[in-house]
Amino acid sequence: MTRNTALSIRDLSISYDTPEGRLRAIREVSFDVARGGITGLVGESGCGKSTLMSAILGLLDGAAIVESGEIWLGETDLLTLSRGEMRRLLGDRIGAVFQDPMRSLNPVLTIGRQMTDIQFRHRLSRRTKRERAIEMLHKVRIPDPAARLDRYPHELSGGMRQRVAIAMALMAEPDLLVADEPTTALDATLEMRTIELLRELQQEIGCAIVFITHHLGVVSELCDDTVIMYAGEVVEAGPTRALFEAPRHPYTDLLFACDPARIRERSRHLPTIPGTVPGLIDVPPGCVFAERCPERFAPCGRLHPRPLRVRGSEAVRCHLHDPEVTS
């Protein structure tokens, strides 16, 4: 891997064994996250975002099967690590912030207890750990941090809880932060403030961020690169600006088109596109988006598109841009 990538995912395919058959949750997913860069991962629910996140964090559940692929964090392929080795990286080189700030903190332990517990790698006194926690809460702009330490999660507001979660994830100054829709539960003003805070801290620490969201406005505001996922595949990936200016994949196009104010308007939900996402147990042989695609033509139903490098985008899975298919 090049020196400039913090995270590199190569050809990753993951399935789940279900009573109805093998559910192919993500297929041949590849993308890079630059060192110190922010990559937005966009897609509807069920597109494989959370499976991908669990895979990066080594937290796939028992029914998941990694069929192929590599996840490189610097010089290490995370998929080859044992559970113990993975645990040594988590909370140290990899940090994570989750979606639901109410339920992703332990409800019966104080903020302070949880913030000191995660410093178990450091041989420091309880008091020093507490001071570090206070300092970190101060950084995420929580007023009166010392007093908050003795509070329980439910005693804080939603925005404050999410900032506590961010503080915890960044305390160890990781190389990579995986953030799973961290602002979805917040209102628009709070969301913007949290995004600004994240950006600021990211620049200070210099970590790379994978920002999972289905909110396009946030992506354009925050992310250097964007990866669009649909039904378990990356359909388009590239630098955010180029991608937003000229989307190449009809799905990306539709996402933006359905959102008239595009970048300015911060829609809460992805716009609706007619049709349904294909079932992932019997994945159709052609393009996964073919059924809903306004621009489908003959090969789309039978031939699976390959990722192409097109001007502006680094990878597009669409026959429209494949000279071998169109000619």
Next chain:
Amino acid sequence: MTLPADAETASRTDAGGRPRRRASSFARLVSDPLGALGLGLIVLTVIGALLAGVTGQDATALNPIDRFQGPSAAHWLGTDNLGRDLFTRVLAGARIALTLSIGATALALVIGVIAGLIAGYGPRWLDNLLLLVFDAMKSVPTVMLALVLVTMTGPSLYAVLLVVVIVNAPAYGRMARTQTLAIRSSEFIEAERSLGAKGGRIMFRHVLPNIIGPILIVAAMDIPVVVGIEAGMSFLGLGVRPPTPSWGSILYDGFSYLRESPWPVIAGGLPIIVTTLGFTFLGEALRDTFDPKIAGRK
């Protein structure tokens, strides 16, 4: 799960469609080793109850010379303090335990379900009143209730019956009520009502068949508890009257002469353990097979 759909087709198709479903459920039931073991233990108890009286000995015949004997060819489980054959008494006890526990459970089921249907289908005030009654009945500790009731009725089978109904009926009533409430406003009940069906007819022809399944399973799982209540009350001298043999009274006689011979106690306790384990294992397997939804209940 495919079960609800299954059950629905079966109830719609004619009688010819039913036996096959039953056979496959039965196969599923005994393919669970615990279910098979439970069924085996119950079959053993049932055979014992059917055989009662064919050992060629009288369950109540006294024979003081042969008292406190260990197991032998003549007395498979030995004899008690009055020289009665324990094996014969245990078999006779099986008959009483099985009829009583199944009968009492059925009675509690009928009373509970009817009350529950009325609570769920009837007016609001009646619902609240019945709920209060269910709660009050459940809050009395079983043994205390048995002790106080027996002072009213005197020790008898009917006292046992009464205790079982008071202890178990509220739970069935509550289940029936909740389920009735859940389906009373569903489309097909509304349709029946618009066709002019009367409340009673709707309750018994349409609501009951749809809610009875899970309640039957819970009732089946209560049978071992009832076996325990009968044996316990007879042990305390509050249930079956001597000389009628009940496992509980065999245990009590044996307990009084424990230092003379362990056999009466062993003979009285083993069938209780066999039967309660059998019904419990079978009940667990039944529940897992037919209704995974209530698997969370204690």
Next chain:
Amino acid sequence: MWLYFLKRLGLAVAVVAIVIAALFAMIHAIPGDPARVALGPRASEELVAAFRERIGLDQPILVQMGNFYVSLLRGDLGRDAVSGEPVLRILLSQLPDTLYLVLGSILVAVVPGVFLGTLAARHRGSLIDRVTSVISVSVMSIPAFVIAIYLLLIFSIELQWFPAIGAGEGVLDRLHRLVLPSLALGLAWIGYVARILRASILEEMNEPHVRTARAFGLSENRIMYDYVLRIAILPTITVLGIGVGHMLSGAVFAEIVFARPGIGKLVFDAIISRNYPVVTGAVLLTTIFFVLVNLLADLVIAWLDPRVRHDLAG
């Protein structure tokens, strides 16, 4: 918090009042004259009349009930129909032995129950889980008094490891004699505790906060014992509160089988001798005790769970 406590206390008082009314109704529904029954057919008319007057049976039932409520508030449960001793004093002299028994049984239920429940949850779906589940179901289904008699037969009569009779003198002797009865009453609850704990651990393990803890690299042991068990234990406390009611029931058997003094033995003897004031008092005392234990269980949960505490304060 205080409002919640008062509400719960009010409900508890209502339950006790209803139980008293039911008891009165039941005893008065007994066919025949309770005084005559108590004193036997050979007692003279004067004696029966004096007895009726002494325990207040000559008055209308509502007056009797009213009197009972009033004297109850003064801590007066009436007098023993035979010895004339205050019922409360008799009950209090028997209460400690029953309390030790119930405490012992809870200990028997909790320690192995928590161990097995945790073990089964950690090895979900494995042979260990299966075996634990069979053990749980088995101990739950066998009636406590059968277990009590078998324990007595095996460990007291045959092996002679434990004395068979009485509550004992001095701490060690008392503890020694407490082992078998506690085991008999507590055994079934090992199953209940293990089962409910396994279920609530598995449920809690699916909560997002567990994933967060894992994402910080905390060890599985730490997550289980510090983060999950702390929450998963709460339903077990409620179950144990209900369990105490069943243990009080079972105490009647355990005290008879092991010839221990206690409330259970007392109420059984009182029923046999138709000593109604003692029956009423004993049933009342156990009910109050049961209701208080459930109240206590709720308070313990509120104390352990800051969320409940928070909801109560708000």
